[in-house]
Structures are given as structure tokens and as C-alpha cells.
Amino acid sequence: MLPTTARALTHRLAVEQSHYRVPSLLAAVVRAGKPAWWDARGRVDGSAPTTDTQYRIGSITKTMVGVLVLRLRDEGKLDLSDPLDRHVPGAAMGNRTIAQLLSHTAGVRAESPGDWWERTEGGDWAELNTELEGAATVLPAGRRYHYSNVGYAALGELVARLRGRDWYDAVRAEVLAPLGMDRTTPAPVAPHATGWAVHPWADVTLPEPAHDHGAMGAAGQLWSTADDLARWAIFLGGDTDPVLSKDTWEEMRQPATVVDDETWTDGHGLGVQLRRHNGRELIGHGGAMPGFIATVWADPADNTGVLFLSNTTYGGIRGQLDLGMLDLLAEHEPVLPEEWLPATAFDPSLLALTGAWYWGTASIALHLRADGNLELKALAHGGRTSRFRPESADTWIGLDGYYAGERLRIVRTPNGSADHLELVSYIFTREPYPPTAPIPGGVDPAGWHTR
Structure with a gap:
């Protein structure tokens, strides 16, 4: 990264942290398959955070669960058109398909019944499913985008049933370990940040609780570091070996639904959020839990990724730091097109x-x-x-x-x-409507006419 680009990124980060009063904020850029820049502002336990400091990543967890589901599909253990209850009998939303759950088009309720799940200890799948009986769905299936944490709890149970182990153990063995993401865990492991709520009208903070959310964990349980999320950004950008085939990755990032109209800017694929921004087509996800906000985006065409991690409750960051970083990169240091070289062999x-x-x-x-x-x-x-x-x-x-x-x-x-x-x-055909071609409906034997 050029010094001028690094300075512009650091300034953008510093403005965000100061203006929105974020206890600590760390951001990073990856380019050409490796980390290119990172910086941080604020303090964690009295010191500046590093790329090995854990933060909670919330719903970014969903992207990893989504990859597990697609691996199961590729192995022939399920079809995306299968209703959930084919694999999880008795599920309260069992008539909704796996593809609909992945893309938030199943019409499943956004949150679990009862207490605010993100601030409470969670029960197991049986307890959650009992609570959901008769109240799991709020919209017809396949009609519209409706973000659902409950839907990903169901996908976590699907993974557990088909793998014979907890969803996180499967994610760790099949996704995290092969990618070297050893600091992505279901509970914090030092060094890690504490989640804080910042008072809206005073410069004081309040610690937020962090629990094991049980069956709801697949919707947002995980903690991670900038080092690990940088590797995840590289994965999302298309470097998917040895976890996922390139064809499945391409399928994953095709829009299954869009949030806005036909000139859409926000959409959802299979387990990932999608965004169009200034000519870029991004793949990634945001995450928020009490005390934490995080985001990771990759631009496969540019071989670029951006991410940030912070320990502040919802609303603490409003300046769109992630997209601002991409704009700075485009302005100060645009990626050069890949060098064209002729084929080494051809048929x-x-x-x-x-x-x-x-x-x-x-x-x-x-x-x-x-x-x-x-x-x-x-x-x-x-x-x-x-x-x-x-x-x-x-x-x-x-x-x-x-x-x-x-x-x-x-x-x-x-x-x-x-x-x-x-x-x-x-x-x-090689010519427009040649009379000898097998064109449906045939071609007028008189051929082309003049007026």
C-alpha cells in the first residue's frame, strides 16, 4: 500500500472512531490474496488492539454456516430444494426449503420468541422449536426478502443432524481449520475486546453481556480477529480452495433476492449478503451483537477486500466505513488490470x-x-x-x-x-436466418426482401 493511500485510510478510520465515539475500532484491507493494510484506534484493556484481538462478529457467522450447507449439497447429502423437515423432522418451519432459508426468502420470523436472544443464554434446538410451534413463519414462502436469525438457527440444526456433531465443530473442522482461521471461536479467547454500549448523550460506557446462545448460535455466535477475517475476505473473493469449489462459490454469490427495486444495491445470495457500490459487485456480510459491530466485504473483480471490527452496540458506527475504504482505494490506488497474455496452447x-x-x-x-x-x-x-x-x-x-x-x-x-x-x-447460425438451418418455424424460401 502506498504511504498516501495508507494515510487516507487511517484518517478515515480515525474520523469514524472519534466522531461516533467507538471504544475501539480496527480496519483492514486485503489485496491480491494477502493483507495489505491495517490500523486501529481506541483501546482494549488499556492498549491499542492488534490484528490478533478477538471481537464478536455476529451475523458474519451465517456465511460460514452457509458454506457448510453448500458443502453438504455438493456431497449429495441434501438438495437446496428440499424442505427442511426432510432432514430435521418436526421443524416448526419444516415446509420451507433450504435454499429459502439460506437466502432469507422463507418467510420465517426474524427473531426467536421470548426474551431478546442476543442478551440471554440460549436453549437447545428442542426448546427453540417448541417455542416456535405455530409462530415460526410470518410471510408466504418465496415471496420476498425477510431477514431471519431463526432461519439460520434451523440451518445450524440441519448441519448438526447431517454431520453428527455441533454446527460449530463442523464449521471448525471443514471451514476454519483448512483456511487457518484458528482464532475464530464460539466464546472469547484472550486477547479479546469487551463489548460496550456508549451512552447517546454522555461520554460514558456500559459493558454488554456475552452468552452462549445455544440453538440460536448459528445466527451470530462467533468471535474472530482481523487476521482471520482477512483470510475470510480472501475466501469470499474467490480463493475457496480447499473448502469449496469455484462453481459453488459462483452459485453462492448469485442474487437469490434483492432488498430494493430492479436497480438494486442490496441483495442476498446463498448464505451471503450482496451489494452494488460504485460499479463494484460485493460479497460479504455485516454482523452486530450487543457491544459489537463488524463487516467484511470482498470485490472478486478487483481482488480486494475490506473489513472492520468494533466494540460498540448498534448505531455506534454510521459512517459506512467499509464502503468509504473501498472508495479511497479506488481514488488513491486503483488496482491495475490483470496483464493480458496469449494462450499457451489451443485447440x-x-x-x-x-x-x-x-x-x-x-x-x-x-x-x-x-x-x-x-x-x-x-x-x-x-x-x-x-x-x-x-x-x-x-x-x-x-x-x-x-x-x-x-x-x-x-x-x-x-x-x-x-x-x-x-x-x-x-x-x-453463421448468417442471419439461413434457409438451410433448423430454425423453428422455418425460413421463408424466398429469402430476404427489398421494399
């Missing part, structure tokens, strides 16, 4: 497929990438862009965009040359 038969194709009169181009994948790019008339990976001879699978998961098939003539492409129900 000549694929080279023959490149160039212009037509869906009706809409022109598209087929591009052979250096990584061996194909890419459809819209030309003069605009349209859909998608990348495709090879599945078998002359069959390719869509990786993103409108055609994600769909098959692109190359149909050849008897002499082996490419005649046309089939994609979903569409026929792509």
Missing part, C-alpha cells in the same frame, strides 16, 4: 468456431479464452454474455449470466465442420 477446431454468430438477426461473437473456456459476447444489438466450460466433445456448460448451467451444443455437418450452435431453445 484449432475451437479456433474455427470463433467470430460472429446470429440468433435471428441479433449478432453475437464466440470468443476462445486463454483459459480454454468459450465466451459469448453480444455485438451490435446488445444481449446476453456468458462463459462456458467444456463438458464433453462439442458440449459446454454455462458458468454465469443468463445461460448459467445451460448446455451449449455444437452441431456439426457430416464433414465435421460446425453447422450451428444450440443453446437452450435457441439456434445460432
Whole structure:
């Protein structure tokens, strides 16, 4: 990080901590797969916090539980369309699907019944499920986004049932340990910050309690450090080995629902929050528990991540430090585009497929990438862009965009040359509406007309 960039980030951090009276505030940036900057203001037990100081991360916990659920899906132990009670019989929201629970579209109530769960000791799943009977859902399934801590308690129980161990033990073994996140724990381990409430009209503080929330723990139990969250930001940015396949990560960050209208800025994927900000498409999550606020965001396109940890109760930070840091990075030290290099090898038969194709009169181009994948790019008339990976001879699978998961098939003539492409129900040809192509509805044998 350039000194001028580091200074701008430190100033932004200092303004946030001072103006909003945060007992301690630590922020960090990761770039190109490694930590690039960090700084802190305030005190923890009389000293400045370090990147090894634990803070509570609240709902960032949900992203790790979400990864476990997707691992179970990849192993064939569940389907995202399964109703919860297929795996957790008798669940009060058992008719809602796993995908709906992951994306907060299940219509499940936001909080558990009874006392404020974030400030009380929690019971086990049986107790929580009994409390939820007849009161688990507040909206029809699949209709709209409705954030639900209770839904993630249910996912925590799902993980426990299918793994035969507590949700945290499964997360630790399958997610945290492989990524080297050894300081992410369900209870604080020194050195750690104390959570504080700051009086709204006086410069005095009040300690907040921290409990084991039992079945509700999967919604926000964990504590972590800047070092560990930096590794999590790198994971969210796409460096998912050995925990998750790249295809599943891509699926995870596709919008399952959006919070606002079609020009959305906030949405939710499978276990992660999504945000559009100044041309960036971010993946991450915020977290808040009494006495703590934290956030982690990654920009996969920029290979950049930002995070902060603080020990102040809700409302103590309002300056959008995380997005402000991203804006400073874009202004002071924008990432250089990846250097273009030609392919080291290629298949000549694929080279023959490149160039212009037509869906009706809409022109598209087929591009052979250096990584061996194909890419459809819209030309003069605009349209859909998608990348495709090879599945078998002359069959390719869509990786993103409108055609994600769909098959692109190359149909050849008897002499082996490419005649046309089939994609979903569409026929792509080398010329607009050639009369010999198998275009549904046929082509007028008189061909193109003049007026």
C-alpha cells in the first residue's frame, strides 16, 4: 500500500472512531490474496488492539454456516430444494426449503420468541422449536426478502443432524481449520475486546453481556480477529480452495433476492449478503451483537477486500466505513488490470468456431479464452454474455449470466465442420436466418426482401 493511500485510510478510520465515539475500532484491507493494510484506534484493556484481538462478529457467522450447507449439497447429502423437515423432522418451519432459508426468502420470523436472544443464554434446538410451534413463519414462502436469525438457527440444526456433531465443530473442522482461521471461536479467547454500549448523550460506557446462545448460535455466535477475517475476505473473493469449489462459490454469490427495486444495491445470495457500490459487485456480510459491530466485504473483480471490527452496540458506527475504504482505494490506488497474455496452447477446431454468430438477426461473437473456456459476447444489438466450460466433445456448460448451467451444443455437418450452435431453445447460425438451418418455424424460401 502506498504511504498516501495508507494515510487516507487511517484518517478515515480515525474520523469514524472519534466522531461516533467507538471504544475501539480496527480496519483492514486485503489485496491480491494477502493483507495489505491495517490500523486501529481506541483501546482494549488499556492498549491499542492488534490484528490478533478477538471481537464478536455476529451475523458474519451465517456465511460460514452457509458454506457448510453448500458443502453438504455438493456431497449429495441434501438438495437446496428440499424442505427442511426432510432432514430435521418436526421443524416448526419444516415446509420451507433450504435454499429459502439460506437466502432469507422463507418467510420465517426474524427473531426467536421470548426474551431478546442476543442478551440471554440460549436453549437447545428442542426448546427453540417448541417455542416456535405455530409462530415460526410470518410471510408466504418465496415471496420476498425477510431477514431471519431463526432461519439460520434451523440451518445450524440441519448441519448438526447431517454431520453428527455441533454446527460449530463442523464449521471448525471443514471451514476454519483448512483456511487457518484458528482464532475464530464460539466464546472469547484472550486477547479479546469487551463489548460496550456508549451512552447517546454522555461520554460514558456500559459493558454488554456475552452468552452462549445455544440453538440460536448459528445466527451470530462467533468471535474472530482481523487476521482471520482477512483470510475470510480472501475466501469470499474467490480463493475457496480447499473448502469449496469455484462453481459453488459462483452459485453462492448469485442474487437469490434483492432488498430494493430492479436497480438494486442490496441483495442476498446463498448464505451471503450482496451489494452494488460504485460499479463494484460485493460479497460479504455485516454482523452486530450487543457491544459489537463488524463487516467484511470482498470485490472478486478487483481482488480486494475490506473489513472492520468494533466494540460498540448498534448505531455506534454510521459512517459506512467499509464502503468509504473501498472508495479511497479506488481514488488513491486503483488496482491495475490483470496483464493480458496469449494462450499457451489451443485447440484449432475451437479456433474455427470463433467470430460472429446470429440468433435471428441479433449478432453475437464466440470468443476462445486463454483459459480454454468459450465466451459469448453480444455485438451490435446488445444481449446476453456468458462463459462456458467444456463438458464433453462439442458440449459446454454455462458458468454465469443468463445461460448459467445451460448446455451449449455444437452441431456439426457430416464433414465435421460446425453447422450451428444450440443453446437452450435457441439456434445460432453463421448468417442471419439461413434457409438451410433448423430454425423453428422455418425460413421463408424466398429469402430476404427489398421494399
